[in-house]
Amino acid sequence: xxxxxxxxxxxxxxxxxxxxxxxxxxREGVESIINPEDRHALEAALQIRDNTxxxxxxxxxxxxxxxxxxxxxxxxxxxxxxxxxxxIFAGADTWATSTTLGxxxxxxxxxxxxxxxxxxxxxxxxxxxxxxxxxxxIPQLTYVQxxxxxxxxxxxxxxxxxxxxxxxxPTPVLVTVLSSLxxxxxxxxxxxxDSTRPRAPIEIWNGADLGVKAxxxxxxxxxxxxxxxxxxxxxxxxxxxEGSPAAVAAQLIDALxxxxxxxxx
Amino acid sequence: xxxxxxDLDKCSGCGMCSRSxxxxxxxxxxxxxxxxxxxxxxxxxxxTSCRFxxxxxxxxxxxxxxxxxxxxxxxxxxxxxxRFHRSGLELLGCARTLADDxxxxxxxxxxxxxxxxxxxxxxxxxxxxxxxxxxxxxxxYQTCTYAHVLAKLIGKYKPNILLLAATHxxxxxxxxxxxxxxxxxxxxxxxxxxxxxxxxLQQTRPAFGGNIMATIVTRxxxxxxxxxxxxxxxxxDPDPARTGxxxxxxxxxxxxxxxxxxLECVMHKDRPVDLTAAKIIVAGGRPVCSDRGIGVLRDFAxxxxxxxxxxxxxxxxxxxxxERQVGQTGRTVRPEVYFACGISGAIQHKAGMxxxxxxxxxxxxxxxxxxxxxxxxxxxxxFEILPALTRAVKGE
Ligand SMILES: Cc1cc2nc3c(=O)[nH]c(=O)nc-3n(C[C@H](O)[C@H](O)[C@H](O)COP(=O)(O)OP(=O)(O)OC[C@H]3O[C@@H](n4cnc5c(N)ncnc54)[C@H](O)[C@@H]3O)c2cc1C
Ligand SMILES: Nc1ncnc2c1ncn2[C@@H]1O[C@H](COP(=O)(O)O)[C@@H](O)[C@H]1O
Numbered sequence: 001x002x003x004x005x006x007x008x009x010x011x012x013x014x015x016x017x018x019x020x021x022x023x024x025x026x027r028e029g030v031e032s033i034i035n036p037e038d039r040h041a042l043e044a045a046l047q048i049r050d051n052t053x054x055x056x057x058x059x060x061x062x063x064x065x066x067x068x069x070x071x072x073x074x075x076x077x078x079x080x081x082x083x084x085x086x087x088i089f090a091g092a093d094t095w096a097t098s099t100t101l102g103x104x105x106x107x108x109x110x111x112x113x114x115x116x117x118x119x120x121x122x123x124x125x126x127x128x129x130x131x132x133x134x135x136x137x138i139p140q141l142t143y144v145q146x147x148x149x150x151x152x153x154x155x156x157x158x159x160x161x162x163x164x165x166x167x168x169x170p171t172p173v174l175v176t177v178l179s180s181l182x183x184x185x186x187x188x189x190x191x192x193x194d195s196t197r198p199r200a201p202i203e204i205w206n207g208a209d210l211g212v213k214a215x216x217x218x219x220x221x222x223x224x225x226x227x228x229x230x231x232x233x234x235x236x237x238x239x240x241x242e243g244s245p246a247a248v249a250a251q252l253i254d255a256l257x258x259x260x261x262x263x264x265x
Numbered sequence: 266x267x268x269x270x271x272d273l274d275k276c277s278g279c280g281m282c283s284r285s286x287x288x289x290x291x292x293x294x295x296x297x298x299x300x301x302x303x304x305x306x307x308x309x310x311x312x313t314s315c316r317f318x319x320x321x322x323x324x325x326x327x328x329x330x331x332x333x334x335x336x337x338x339x340x341x342x343x344x345x346x347x348r349f350h351r352s353g354l355e356l357l358g359c360a361r362t363l364a365d366d367x368x369x370x371x372x373x374x375x376x377x378x379x380x381x382x383x384x385x386x387x388x389x390x391x392x393x394x395x396x397x398x399x400x401x402x403x404x405x406y407q408t409c410t411y412a413h414v415l416a417k418l419i420g421k422y423k424p425n426i427l428l429l430a431a432t433h434x435x436x437x438x439x440x441x442x443x444x445x446x447x448x449x450x451x452x453x454x455x456x457x458x459x460x461x462x463x464x465x466l467q468q469t470r471p472a473f474g475g476n477i478m479a480t481i482v483t484r485x486x487x488x489x490x491x492x493x494x495x496x497x498x499x500x501x502d503p504d505p506a507r508t509g510x511x512x513x514x515x516x517x518x519x520x521x522x523x524x525x526x527x528l529e530c531v532m533h534k535d536r537p538v539d540l541t542a543a544k545i546i547v548a549g550g551r552p553v554c555s556d557r558g559i560g561v562l563r564d565f566a567x568x569x570x571x572x573x574x575x576x577x578x579x580x581x582x583x584x585x586x587x588e589r590q591v592g593q594t595g596r597t598v599r600p601e602v603y604f605a606c607g608i609s610g611a612i613q614h615k616a617g618m619x620x621x622x623x624x625x626x627x628x629x630x631x632x633x634x635x636x637x638x639x640x641x642x643x644x645x646x647x648f649e650i651l652p653a654l655t656r657a658v659k660g661e
Contacts, residue, residue, distance in 0.1 A: 086287070088306055095443070098444060124452065124453060124474075125440075126436045128440075130439075134444035160532075167527055173524075207308070229477055230480075232478050241643050245649040249657040252654065264659075
């Protein structure tokens with residue numbers, strides 16, 4: 001099976017801090033990582049390839065530094081990496097991102113399965129998978145926690161809010177995965193690839209390589225516009241209650257009952 | 266179609282245009298530049314490069330299309346076996362405010378197999394009209410079938426705004442539909458409002474794990490489409506006096522291409538707790554990770570008639586199931602009272618409880634961030650405070 005895995009380089013959000021003066025995100029010094037769920041997508045791809053043969057291609061759209069994620073994916077065992085990098089791709093919303101990724105997958109041509117994470121931790125939209133599937137005109141299976149590959153089809157267990165469902169879809173198909181699907185392997189030192197080496201299996205494609213125009217992608221091709229960003233702040237008037245446990249308990253219960261909150265009635 | 270023109274009389278063949286182009290879209294042949302249309306992305310980088318003013322070109326300008334015939338606020342209401350998902354009722358409440366601000370109508374859209382008159386409930390909850398599509402293919406949700414029907418309805422009615430709940434179903438369907446119809450889409454909004462000047466939908470959502478909020482607008486496509494986090498908007502109290510039309514709509518299914526086959530659907534046996542419906546929530550953090558801790562929490566919750574909930578740490582440690590986790594990756598709750606016991610107040614937790622009417626924080630650490638989001642703060646040990654509260658409630 002030939003598999004394309006979508007991987008995104010994201011800032012490690014557990015380290016993301018806000019500049020108290022400007023209210024902006026401090027990105028300097030924040031480590032970039034492969035989006036956690038995308039590692040699970042890659043692991044699934046590698047397992048399928050190891051069982052059935054074929055090729056795993058990782059595809060990422062991002063600034064030149066995103067090559068690090070591709071190198072890491074190759075060190076985990078992927079066969080080929082493609083970075084979509086161009087000034088005109090910058091500032092894309094999910095519409096423009098799915099156009100760009102979709103074009104690249106069409107150019108790859110040979111694929112039976114596209115795997116992606118359910119959502120990326122920086123945006124949390126979970127939109128790219130379904131949008132790329134629609135762009136390609138292939139079925140989508142989202143929130144997948146178990147995946148089985150058959151001849152010409154896949155069977156997936158999808159998580160629902162109050163249960164799960166088993167669904168069969170013909171290939172080619174796009175699947176977005178949850179982290180409960182598997183345990184990703186570690187990159188190996190032997191697999192580490194110097195991306196600057198002339199024969200490294202990494203390609204960098206720009207807008208002309210994809211045959212897109214500047215107005216179709218990036219900020220110019222986006223249908224949504226961010227008009228404002230701000231830091232959420234609490235607007236509560238905090239009242240401290242002091243005294244022994246029994247005393248604060250009495251004060252609190254009294255205060256809540258005065259606000260007509262029914263406690264245990 | 267925009268293109269780059271080269272005035273060959275002025276061109277000296279110096280090659281500046283070629284050097285300025287990121288895409289090798291110029292070639293110099295016989296001392297003249299030649300433009301290679303296929304390689305050009307119309308980025309415009311070359312236009313200022315020519316010292317002889319031999320290059321000209323008009324870059325496409327983006328205009329906002331005329332959307333004046335797009336009207337009304339639509340809510341896609343999820344239903345399962347004829348029961349409406351709570352989130353749909355919440356969305357109707359929010360849609361009501363938006364539609365009133367715009368002077369437009371609210372329409373609830375329901376797809377299913379045996380919906381019938383139950384759709385009247387949606388009118389009681391704020392809809393002016395309810396568009397119902399019934400078909401045997403719509404009894405169980407499948408992505409492409411639902412996307413097909415909604416795309417057809419949008420084409421016919423031209424709604425101005427379309428809201429879907431950010432449930433698993435909504436997050437599966439909305440992006441598929443948006444790509445099909447050509448719509449901008451904002452995920453997981455926590456606040457919606459109408460811009461008073463432009464009269465467009467302002468969609469506010471958290472990003473970077475809730476560290477930052479972004480307000481987004483959709484200027485270039487209609488309907489302006491967003492998914493909204495369940496549990497955030499307030500449903501209106503049903504008003505039986507409200508009236509509205511029930512429209513039974515037929516959609517041609519001939520062109521509908523469904524790829525997938527549902528083999529089996531397994532529902533959890535005991536319905537998991539619905540924290541979003543709880544009026545009182547007693548939530549614990551890391552220090553309740555013990556049988557004793559859960560016990561103290563539960564005793565107080567029982568005494569006040571509340572549900573217990575927790576932070577992610579408690580779920581990871583295996584002391585409570587995931588459906589009791591509050592926060593960005595858990596549930597969003599808005600009870601009357603939220604007791605945060607031994608919770609530090611991380612931004613990801615706050616994202617799920619900030620809409621609570623009253624927040625009471627109990628923490629040993631006077632500097633814990635949770636106190637900034639509390640109405641009442643108690644600095645102390647929860648193993649002393651909670652039992653004292655339990656006794657006080659019981660009047661002991
Ligand atoms: C992508 C992402 C998503 C996340 N999603 C969520 C989410 O949905 N929900 C969530 O909750 N977290 C989430 N987290 C984790 C979050 O960042 C915090 O780590 C977590 O909320 C902390 O839980 P806590 O307050 O229980 O623990 P801690 O931060 O360890 O705080 C424990 C608190 O208890 C106090 N304490 C200790 N003993 C006592 C005592 N005896 N009496 C009184 N007070 C005491 C301490 O002073 C401290 O303030 C997420 C993190 C990431 C990176
Ligand atoms: N720029 C990108 N490059 C490659 N894959 C991406 C990109 N953005 C999103 N994806 C994929 O789409 C998934 C969902 O992302 P999102 O819709 O942004 O939450 C991610 O887990 C990735 O697998």
